[in-house]
Amino acid sequence: xxxxxxxxxxxxxxxxxxxxxxxxxxxxxxxxxxxxxxxxxxxxxxxxxxxxxxxxxxxxxxxxxxxxxxxxxxxxxxxxxxxxxxxxxxxxxxxxxxxxxxxxxxxxxxxx
Amino acid sequence: xxxxxxxxxxxxxxxxxxxxxxxxxxxxxxxxxxxxxxxxxxxxxxxxxxxxxxxxxxxxxxxxxxxxxxxxxxxxxxxxxxxxxxxxxxxxxxxxxxxxxxxxxxxxxxxx
Numbered sequence: 001x002x003x004x005x006x007x008x009x010x011x012x013x014x015x016x017x018x019x020x021x022x023x024x025x026x027x028x029x030x031x032x033x034x035x036x037x038x039x040x041x042x043x044x045x046x047x048x049x050x051x052x053x054x055x056x057x058x059x060x061x062x063x064x065x066x067x068x069x070x071x072x073x074x075x076x077x078x079x080x081x082x083x084x085x086x087x088x089x090x091x092x093x094x095x096x097x098x099x100x101x102x103x104x105x106x107x108x109x110x111x112x
Numbered sequence: 113x114x115x116x117x118x119x120x121x122x123x124x125x126x127x128x129x130x131x132x133x134x135x136x137x138x139x140x141x142x143x144x145x146x147x148x149x150x151x152x153x154x155x156x157x158x159x160x161x162x163x164x165x166x167x168x169x170x171x172x173x174x175x176x177x178x179x180x181x182x183x184x185x186x187x188x189x190x191x192x193x194x195x196x197x198x199x200x201x202x203x204x205x206x207x208x209x210x211x212x213x214x215x216x217x218x219x220x221x222x223x224x
């Protein structure tokens with residue numbers, strides 16, 4: 001199994017600012033992902049965080065808005081840049097193993 | 113592009129009832145299918161994982177079935193309890209450890 005922690009657990013931010021979310025895994029994993037869950041909706045994949053190379057973004061998400069770092073096999077960060085109220089969501093980190101996928105507790109972001 | 117649909121969107125039942133949640137997906141070329149539980153304000157908890165070669169998985173009062181050819185899965189909850197109240201998410205994976213495509217979820221309320 002994999003245990004995932006995220007920081008911060010929640011935050012309230014002003015529009016136009018940026019927030020960096022950290023994801024730490026207790027074991028080395030190859031596949032790491034960032035998802036967004038907007039209020040009342042299901043999860044949407046933002047990007048796959050690749051170790052040692054640029055992240056792979058899904059349609060509708062761009063690096064300038066959601067820069068991602070993956071310096072090693074246990075850690076990743078997601079930055080939400082130039083925030084607007086529409087960015088208010090839960091942001092979840094997950095890791096994929098051959099057995100299943102594990103999810104972090106999420107970061108609740110409210111943008112005013 | 114894979115699309116996952118869950119029916120019903122919401123369900124309210126009295127305690128003790130047996131119930132079925134439905135999930136359908138458009139592309140049958142899946143690697144696995146997972147059912148997750150999400151409690152308000154919390155992350156995701158994996159309930160059951162079915163590999164594409166399997167027909168069903170059971171855990172306690174939960175039973176999930178998979179009919180890959182027809183693109184359907186069901187989650188059966190026996191003798192429902194108020195503690196089962198949560199949102200249940202269905203997600204399909206394309207390859208081992210890969211990204212997941214989620215359905216919109218079924219919000220279940222079990223009334224005492």
